[in-house]
Amino acid sequence: MNIIQVGITTKNASIAIIVSRFNEFINKNLLSGAVDTLKRIGQINEENILIIYVPGAYEIPIVANYIAQTKKYDSIIVIGTIIKGDTDHFKYITSDTSSSLLNISIQSHIPIISSILTINNVEQSIERSGTKMGNKGSQAALSALEMINVMKKLKKLKI
Template sequence: MSVNFIDGIKPCQDAKVGIVVSRFNSFICERLLDGALDTLKREGQVCDENITVVRVPGAIEIPLALEAMAKSGKYDALIALGCVIRGATYHFEVVANECAKGITQVTLSNRMIVSNGVLTTNTLDEAVQRAGSKAGNKGSEAASAALEMINVMRQLKD
């Protein structure tokens, strides 16, 4: 008896990908977006016309836009990009937790690939490091995961 392995590969030229990116902390979020777009095009070989970018005010609005995109049936995968930096109040926990919960809900209720690239950091320096500095680019990593999952899910359907 042989074991069947399903592995995701990166290239998927025909993939349609939606990205929801927060405008809040835009100096970080735009770097995440640049990383995601570069990975989609370079590793995934996804053409520009198959990528849609939706900008929303902040991280708390990301799940609603993802939900609308998921329900449209136009996308093979969605990517959430944002940045929530801890402040002096409880607001950080509320925004970070509800955003993550909303992203997961969209994934499960729509059986949709949603890659979470929303940073939740203690400091601005940590966010900078995760948006293309010492800790890589989490937008790029989210795009890479989305590409891999597109191919995994396609194989599971076959």
């Protein structure tokens, strides 16, 4: 039996973070958690982290696709907050954004880790951006670090 299991430290990795400005009061906490985790736990140098701001969650996939095509980054973390409103707009933005990001990740072989909160109200977003539900930005960074090492290991083994 062959088992691939890796750690989360990856000093020489390059990571792009795409952040929605819409609902910025939540997203800045998610970004702070992600960057802190990358630097402190992953030991990523600050100069290896690129942060790109976009208007909203719906604009994230086009930038993620561009970044993925450059092949300069080992992983992409996407940060946003989509709060359910009174219309179906929430469903379409959430579904289209998620499936676009998944397709880009699969086609490029670059892990795209989502910290896009899809929640019912502001209170839920606050809980997930650093209070009682933890910081989903930090959790996304941990996933990105591990996935970078998984992909490196797969390439090294030529699997």
